[in-house]
Amino acid sequence: MRELHRSSQVVLAFAIGVGLLSALRYLVGAGALLVAALLAILGVLALTWSGWRAVSFRTAETTNYFVVAATVWLAWVFAPLDTAGVYVKFWLERPSYDSAAREAARGVQPPCATTKACMFEAGSDANLAFPWEGIIDNWIGVVHDPSGRIEDVDSHKGAFGGDLVGCQHLSGPYYLCSFT
Numbered sequence: 001m002r003e004l005h006r007s008s009q010v011v012l013a014f015a016i017g018v019g020l021l022s023a024l025r026y027l028v029g030a031g032a033l034l035v036a037a038l039l040a041i042l043g044v045l046a047l048t049w050s051g052w053r054a055v056s057f058r059t060a061e062t063t064n065y066f067v068v069a070a071t072v073w074l075a076w077v078f079a080p081l082d083t084a085g086v087y088v089k090f091w092l093e094r095p096s097y098d099s100a101a102r103e104a105a106r107g108v109q110p111p112c113a114t115t116k117a118c119m120f121e122a123g124s125d126a127n128l129a130f131p132w133e134g135i136i137d138n139w140i141g142v143v144h145d146p147s148g149r150i151e152d153v154d155s156h157k158g159a160f161g162g163d164l165v166g167c168q169h170l171s172g173p174y175y176l177c178s179f180t
Contacts, residue, residue, distance in 0.1 A: 011065065014047045015072040089132070090142060090170050097130055097174065101144045104128050119160045125149050129160045129177070137162055138180045146173040 017040050047069065100110035100118055104127050112118035112130075119129040131141040139162070143150050150156060156164040162179035170176050 011047065011068045011072065014043050014069070015075075017043045018072060018075075086176060087170070090174065090176070093130070093142075094171075094174075097128075097142060097144060100128055100130075101173070104144070121160065124159070134179075138178075140176065140178045142170065143167065143175045143177045144173055145175060148173075150175050150177065 017036075050065075096112070096117075100112050103110040104120060107122070109120050109122075110118060110128070113120040117130065119131065121127050121129075125145055125147040128144040129141050130143075131139050133140060143160075150159075150164070151167045151169070153164050153166060160179060165178040165180055167175040167177040
């Protein structure tokens with residue numbers, strides 16, 4: 001009976017780890033993500049070892065073990081955990097976005113622009129961008145656009161120092177946009 005209890009712990013840890021690893025992309029930096037990936041690899045190895053030991057007993061617990069492991073794997077493949085990470089990060093940072101948007105609406109450069117936490121372009125509808133992550137000149141970030149015209153990719157070719165590739169509406173005047 002002890003093997004079932006230990007196997008259940010490993011499967012539960014694996015399930016939680018997979019979910020966190022998928023959502024962490026937007027919540028932490030690259031260093032923390034590397035540590036999380038290494039821990040996930042160790043978790044998979046522990047799960048494999050535990051599964052190998054369970055197979056040697058060939059009991060009903062073995063069947064339960066593999067059903068749970070398959071369910072976790074299918075949930076990881078088909079669940080929108082990446083999208084959940086985007087929304088969690090957005091809602092955690094939205095108060096600072098709203099504060100910067102109020103400053104920009106008054107025609108004042110928000111303080112976040114001096115620390116590079118946001119990009120401010122005076123005189124445009126979509127005058128604020130909050131970069132999240134990127135490589136060289138390709139990046140994604142939240143754009144504040146009360147007009148909603150940011151979704152017209154062709155008319156925003158030079159926005160925020162890059163070419164707009166596409167946008168997805170998040171909430172209210174905020175869009176998750178990709179630039180190159």
